[in-house]
Amino acid sequence: MVDRVAERAVDYAGAIAEHLEGTGLRDMPEAAIARAKQRLIDSLGNVLAGVHATGNAAARAAFAGYGGRPEATAAGVEERLPAPHAALLNAMAMRSYDFEAVGAEAADASMVAAHISGTTVPVALAAAERAGRDGTAFLEALILGEDLASRLAVASGFHTASGGDNTGTVNVMGGAAIVGRLEGFTQRQYRDALGHALNQMAGTVQNLFDKADSFKLPQSLAARNAIVAADLAKCGFGGLDDALGAAFGFFRLFSPAPRPEALLEGLGRSFYADMIIKPWASCRAAHPALDAVLRLRSGHGLTPDDIERVEIHVTPTTKRGFTGQRFADDPRSEVDGLFSIPYNVAVGLIEGTVRPEHLDVAYMARPDVRELLERVELVDSLPPDEYQTAEAVVLTRDGRRLHQRVEDPLGDIYRNPLSDAAVRDKFRRNIEFAGREERVGDELIAAVERVEDLDDLTPITSLLAAR
Template identity: 45%
Template sequence: MTTAPAQARAGAGDGAQPARDELTSRLARHVLATRPEEIPPEARQRAVVRLVDALGCALAGHRAPAATQLLALAAGWGGRAEARILGTATALPSRTAAWAGSVLTRSFDFEPVSAEGPEGQEVAAHITGTTVPVALAEAERRGASGGALLDALVLADDLTARLAVGSGFDVYSGQDNTGTVNGIGATALAARLAGIGTDGLIDAWGIAVQQLGGSVAPIFDHAPAFCLPMAFAAQAGVTAVELAMIGYRGEDDPLGGRFGFLDRFCTEPRPDLMLERLGEVFCADRVVKPWSSCRASHPSLDAAARLHARGVRLEDASRIRVHVTPRTAAGFVGAPWAPGRTPEVDAAFSLRFTAAAALAYGTVRPEHLLAATDPALGAAAAAVEIVPSLAPGEYLTAEVEVLTHDGAIFRERVENPLGDRHHSPLTETQVEEKFLANAEFAGLTPRRARHALGLALDVPAASGVGPLLDALTLPEGPTSGEQTIPVQRRTP
């Protein structure tokens, strides 16, 4: 828990204190009173893209080590059959289905990231991995149409992104905002689909903030528990709405009030920024990842993939250098390559591994993370040199330098890694191909994967989510990736 310093409690700027005083009420009205016709078509279309992408990542998550055990544990918790866990026919209480779906979605660190603000600001975030599982679980539970689901998703993502950008969050502060802002967004989403009033949502937020938390320690330790803050945020949001619906009361001003969200979880709160152009600009995660790894590794991964496209191969390299900022080099992605009990997590958060894998395969997908125990690939990753030579402001820039055995030197510099919708977006075709690859990796046949994709794209017009969830159901049988999947290296 982080307590904001006294000088930051009012936020920054002349309008901060009035914005703080009205933050809770204005955001609650925004979530519940915004009419469908007030949501721009472009915001809905972007939400469909995030939905499609998250569904594919959730399916791929079934191949993660211990996924089978995790789902068996969730099923063992029992309870009323309200909603299915994504990719299964197992129906459980909505909060449990949302929790499990969120863990699956984050398992290979492949889902949308990076919250944007109303003026294009950006901050580290993983919103979609919480909101999409909550949206599907609550829509199935309440019989909501695809349009209602999408409206709730747009508004919850907008709220969550605004809180993230205006919070002063720093990924190296120790706190994990996937367990804080995501809980507020999950609550808003569940409240809209449940149809509770503004007072009910405010009560639910007051209950939700009692459940929020999480730290980035599992990321530094390369432990799969890095998935849990956003999953517990999903569970907290659904639970909070359930309590509010029986009349259970929360605090009076859970976001801007004394000891509320701003005080407890924001180091430099900007309530004025959180409310800026509210109802005009709809914010959300801005990056659809092309590769399965931490976004901090994407600039160097992109550069290595471009070298691979130029014909440079891992087996050609006698030396690989990755130039990044000092902060990136000293962070969790810059650690030496020394895989432990969960090598797929080590791989997802390693500049060294992802650069070596991109030179070997031209990409990094979940199956490559599962191949992290390959001795040759591991030896190459361990030998990669990290050079903290870039200026501090170039945090999304990297340069990869490869010296080949015959003495040639190849370099590639990337300043806008692939995936950001403002600078280097994936095309619709690339997003769809990513979904299909994840679905087939999970066990769907190509035909069934394409059928599921069509239903996901048609969510805005769907009368309910049942057919989509049916199409996403994977074949029964072992699906976890506890046995390493061999990956064939491409040749020129």
């Protein structure tokens, strides 16, 4: 439990508000700025790739149907929408293939489960477009909001076994900070906005166990709620004094293993965010196993016909979790493939990768995919603390026993980063998957590279609109 005496001695919301008001791009290391641009490129590709995923047309019909002021652009929608709705729909598109950046970064280069960019980028785009802010204001607000969300995830001690989904908690506060920065908030307004964010937090990992399309809602509703929280504060609607450290604040209500002091460590000097850019379109919990079989496939020239059986060794928690369930006999949407270790292993062995095009229901029903799936077995043999590790054992039809252990799956900026070229290749393939012209990718990359020089975000948002 949180030490209530120590907690009351620190005004957490006040410290955050002062930081948000007084910190700018001039205070941010070049490396943090470069990483933010790389995540932005990756995010824009994921938004466009996810527009037509299952359920998204229905969501667009619902939110476009509300009408309202034309403030911001939503991918796949002809007319501009109110900023909260545009942010929600872009966040939903980005989450659709679980391909966006993940992993809240801690000071010791460890990771806490999180999907931050999937909310913060749509919020920053919508709020900056609405306010007519320039690229410098957009970039510094984005970095500040992502840093806050990452710090909150780490300080909360979040883990998915708690049953919550922190895309619907920490992201709301990070997003509200972004809007506040773009609107020039006072410290009192930041306090109010954080309080309004607290009152809108929600999310359950049951969505993932049920393989429901609603797994996208916590992240996308967080985008809408972040803007609502900040808009209420801007209009003078009063909120909590300290939504973080109060007796029934964030650390009490949404923190499985709280370490409040971590929130303020190195504040204003280090700027944290998602620390993993995904190489494959699937839950990060599947990546150690996928990476292991891809290394075996490449190193030994394996084809599916060579394989007698595949054992994937994981922790007991992983096997019991939402990625360890038996793959559906009758998959309904991308969700079934995204959150299945056996499915990712089978596709990886067939294709050498897992991308959005491999998450189509028709692809999932292919006889070769289903047949190979029957030869993949999960074994809960690893120690509990090796939850980011997997071991693959492939038994071949000619009698070989091939083994690969992976502790450093591809994508982690500290241990096994994607190269900038690989990130851009992923982006361009997502643009192609979205059915957009190659020039769209070229123009988006050019705009992001010089985002500080943009007078407004039109060079980016104009390319997200429906075509």
